[in-house]
Amino acid sequence: MDHNQKILDIEKILKDNGYKLTGSRKLMIKIFVDSKIHMRPDDVYQLLRNDRISLPTVYRNIEIFKETGVIKELPIQNERYYELEIYSGKKMHIHFQCQSCGIIKEYSDLELIKMMIAERDFIETNHGDRIDDVTIVMSGTCKICLK
Amino acid sequence: MDHNQKILDIEKILKDNGYKLTGSRKLMIKIFVDSKIHMRPDDVYQLLRNDRISLPTVYRNIEIFKETGVIKELPIQNERYYELEIYSGKKMHIHFQCQSCGIIKEYSDLELIKMMIAERDFIETNHGDRIDDVTIVMSGTCKICLK
DNA sequence: TTTTTTGCAAAGACTTTGCATTGGA
DNA sequence: TCCAATGCAAAGTCTTTGCAAAAAA
Numbered sequence: 001m002d003h004n005q006k007i008l009d010i011e012k013i014l015k016d017n018g019y020k021l022t023g024s025r026k027l028m029i030k031i032f033v034d035s036k037i038h039m040r041p042d043d044v045y046q047l048l049r050n051d052r053i054s055l056p057t058v059y060r061n062i063e064i065f066k067e068t069g070v071i072k073e074l075p076i077q078n079e080r081y082y083e084l085e086i087y088s089g090k091k092m093h094i095h096f097q098c099q100s101c102g103i104i105k106e107y108s109d110l111e112l113i114k115m116m117i118a119e120r121d122f123i124e125t126n127h128g129d130r131i132d133d134v135t136i137v138m139s140g141t142c143k144i145c146l147k
Numbered sequence: 148m149d150h151n152q153k154i155l156d157i158e159k160i161l162k163d164n165g166y167k168l169t170g171s172r173k174l175m176i177k178i179f180v181d182s183k184i185h186m187r188p189d190d191v192y193q194l195l196r197n198d199r200i201s202l203p204t205v206y207r208n209i210e211i212f213k214e215t216g217v218i219k220e221l222p223i224q225n226e227r228y229y230e231l232e233i234y235s236g237k238k239m240h241i242h243f244q245c246q247s248c249g250i251i252k253e254y255s256d257l258e259l260i261k262m263m264i265a266e267r268d269f270i271e272t273n274h275g276d277r278i279d280d281v282t283i284v285m286s287g288t289c290k291i292c293l294k
Numbered sequence: 295t296t297t298t299t300t301g302c303a304a305a306g307a308c309t310t311t312g313c314a315t316t317g318g319a
Numbered sequence: 320t321c322c323a324a325t326g327c328a329a330a331g332t333c334t335t336t337g338c339a340a341a342a343a344a
Contacts, residue, residue, distance in 0.1 A: 020342085023342085041333085054302075059335070075225055109269075123241075132286060133287065135283070136266075138280065138282070141279070166323085171324085207310090
C-alpha cells in the first residue's frame with residue numbers, strides 16, 4: 001500500500017474519532033508509518049526534539065494512537081514498544097529479541113501465521129474464551145550472534 | 148511432585164549459587180511454590196507484611212530467583228508478573244488475560260504445547276536463531292464474561 | 295469563537311541504591 | 320567471625336496530571 005495513502009487513512013481515523021489533526025500528531029503518524037523498528041516513547045521523543053514536541057505530548061498521542069488501533073503496544077523486558085498496527089492486516093506477529101545484541105525482529109512467514117491462527121482457534125473452541133489479540137515474544141540468540 | 152521437595156530443591160539451587168538461605172527467602176520460596184496465580188512484586192510484599200519484610204528485599208530476592216531460574220518474569224499490560232518456572236518442566240506457557248475481569252490464566256493442553264514447539268522448531272530451522280524462551284500472551288474476553 | 299491540545303512544572307508510581315545494622319554459615 | 324542480606328531513607332526512572340497558553344476546527 002502507498003505510503004501517503006497510509007498517512008491519509010490514519011489521519012482519517014483520528015478525525016473520525018474526534019481528534020484534531022495537530023502538528024505533533026502529523027509528525028508522529030509519519031514516524032510510525034516510516035519506522036521499520038519497534039519504538040519506545042523516548043525513541044519517538046528523540047526523533048521529535050528538533051520540532052519542540054514535549055514528552056508528555058508524545059505519551060498522550062501514543063495513548064490516542066493505541067486507543068484508535070493505529071499502533072500496538074508490545075511489552076518486552078519491562079519496556080513498552082510500539083509498532084504500526086493498522087495495515088498489518090490479518091497478520092499476527094511473532095517477535096524475537098536477541099539477548100546478546102538486543103535486536104528485535106519480527107517473523108512473518110505465512111506458515112507461522114497459520115500455526116498461530118490454529119492455536120487461537122483451538123483455544124476459542126476448547127476453552128470458550130474469545131481471543132482478540134495474540135502476542136508472541138521469543139527470546140534467545142540471533143543467527144548473527146550465534147556465529 | 149511433592150510440595151516440600153520443591154521447596155528443598157529450590158533452597159538447594161539458591162545455596163548452590165552462593166546465596167544464603169535467609170528468613171525472607173524461605174518465605175518467598177513458599178509463596179511462589181504455593182501460589183497458583185501470577186504475582187506482581189507488590190502482591191508478594193503484601194503477603195509478607197506481617198513478617199516485616201521490606202519492599203526492597205522483595206525486589207532483590209525476586210531478582211535472584213529470576214536469575215537462578217526459580218521464577219519467570221512475564222510482562223503483561225505494562226506490569227511485571229512472576230510465576231514459578233522450575234518444575235514447569237518442558238512445558239511452554241500460553242497466558243490469557245481477560246480485558247473485562249482482568250483474570251490471568253494459563254492454558255496447558257498438550258495439543259497447544261505441541262503447536263508451540265512446532266513454531267519454535269520452525270523458526271530455529273528456517274531463520275537460524277536459537278530460541279530459549281517463548282512467551283505467548285493472549286487477550287480477549289473470558290468465557291465467564293462472555294455470558 | 296469554542297474546544298482541544300500543548301508545554302511546563304510538578305506529582306505519581308514503580309524500582310533501585312547507599313549505608314549502617316543484622317543475621318546466616 | 321566474616322561477609323552477605325536487610326531495613327530504612329533517599330534517589331532514579333518512567334509516566335501521568337494540573338493548568339494556563341496556544342492552536343485547530
